Amino acid sequence: MEVAAADSSGGDRYRSHLTGDGEKNTVWRHGAPPTYDAVNSLFEAERTQEWPAGSLEETVQNAIKTWEMELSHKARIEDFKSVSPSRFRLSVNGGRPLTGEETLAVGSYNALLASPILPGAGAYDSAAETFESSHDLFRAAFPRGFAWEVIRVYSGPPVITFKFRHWGHMDGPYKGHAPTGDKVEFYGVAVLKVDGQLRAEDVEVYYDPGELLGGLLKGPLLSSHDLFRAAFPRGFAWEVIRVYSGPPVITFKFRHWGHMDGPYKGHAPTGDKVEFYGVAVLKVDGQLRAEDVEVYYDPGELLGGLLKGPLLVPSAEEDAARQLAERLGEAATVSASGAAPQPQACPFLASGKRGE
Structure with a gap:
């Protein structure tokens, strides 16, 4: 020392x-x-x-x-x-x-x-x-x-x-x-x-x-789930605020939130809480299995918070980046490490219907 x-x-x-x-x-x-x-x-x-x-x-x-x-x-x-x-x-x-x-x-x-x-x-x-x-x-x-x-x-x-x-x-x-x-x-x-x-x-x-x-450039380009995991490393929490009707058609209000402790699409982390509210209509069968889901919310409530941070980098073209990574990869000395635990996934962003 x-x-x-x-x-x-x-x-x-x-x-x-x-x-x-x-x-x-x-x-x-x-x-x-x-x-x-x-x-x-x-x-x-x-x-x-x-x-x-x-x-x-x-x-x-x-x-x-x-x-x-x-x-x-x-x-x-x-x-x-x-x-x-x-x-x-x-x-x-x-x-x-x-x-x-x-x-x-x-x-x-x-x-x-x-x-x-x-x-x-x-x-x-x-x-x-x-x-x-x-x-x-x-x-x-x-x-x-x-x-x-x-x-x-x-x-x-x-x-x-x-x-x-x-x-x-x-x-x-x-x-x-x-x-x-x-x-x-x-x-x-x-x-x-x-x-x-x-x-x-x-x-x-x-x-x-x-x-x-x-x-x-060795890592794969981030998927939509990867983007949100990176932006919300502590997870993206979700809760029911109120239930308006019961089965077979369940109508409820929800809240979704996280803290932007990581970057999003080249925008710097802000550390701020990012949240949005919405309403969902869920039709279920006799075993309470979902048959039809409608989700209504304003994406601007989510994306506005994620885009608040200053832009770190311009977007890169996937093919060009991959080609360069292949050309340069042999020069990089790397050692493997364990994978990080995955935070909670968002139940609505990748599935269901959104109101027009």
């Missing part, structure tokens, strides 16, 4: 410049410094290397974690302590270098996935994603976090060359693809030029996006 960072740097065990006097004027993107308890737990449980305190490998690893934290959570480039704001450049796979301001505007995921071949296949379109939508997309896919580690350092400062590993468990959906529970990971090499204060001036990253996206 690595030793916690010194309080003078104002950080957690692996990141500096989170708290303390040096951050009293920092503008945080979400109003306050982030916490990394979940991803730190994943990192400690599944890392392949545990570097000695004070080693070059630990120093590089923590410096990159700090830079990622600042890029994801600080709203102004002048608040960054891990980079040289005026000289910083980031390039991916030999592409056009981005300045610090450009990188801050688009976000790390858009910078890393700005590939011309990905949008047409529905895998990822950096031009269509915002900073927030890109982060929401991967937070939904990796609710336990997306961990990162240094595998090996090949050269020391001022030009640091190192190999890294990035991984998570796909416990949430990605672009309409069902969670697989599998580990999704990729490896890469980076070249980091630093100044005399070890602040990043120039970063070059080289990796294969197929290692990441192949795993994320």
Whole structure:
């Protein structure tokens, strides 16, 4: 276990410049410094290397974690302590270098996935994603976090060359693809030029996006039941409010509700209660078996709540996504995990008649 960072740097065990006097004027993107308890737990449980305190490998690893934290959570480039704001450049796979301001505007995921071949296949379109939508997309896919580690350092400062590993468990959906529970990971090499204060001036990253996206597109596209299970992970409850008539024709009022703790068709979770009311007419035989069911309700009561959250991702074409998954799937390293319990199904949405 690595030793916690010194309080003078104002950080957690692996990141500096989170708290303390040096951050009293920092503008945080979400109003306050982030916490990394979940991803730190994943990192400690599944890392392949545990570097000695004070080693070059630990120093590089923590410096990159700090830079990622600042890029994801600080709203102004002048608040960054891990980079040289005026000289910083980031390039991916030999592409056009981005300045610090450009990188801050688009976000790390858009910078890393700005590939011309990905949008047409529905895998990822950096031009269509915002900073927030890109982060929401991967937070939904990796609710336990997306961990990162240094595998090996090949050269020391001022030009640091190192190999890294990035991984998570796909416990949430990605672009309409069902969670697989599998580990999704990729490896890469980076070249980091630093100044005399070890602040990043120039970063070059080289990796294969197929290692990441192949795993994320492996799951089947969600069915209607999968969509509602993902949106309502605690279940979609149902109750009778009042019975107006008895058999053989039973007329009753009902309520159906759940809490939108998961995404729906690319819309972010809101955590709000979503509910609707309706009336049903149920004709039964002598053994009280249903013969005819009529259901009357307003779908807008349900769908209006599900579509309240901001749009995370644009829709993807099924065939293109499947083709890309097949091409990239061999690059993804995966490990199986158990299936989650199924919440209560909706008795009306997939069957019966609805009033005109």
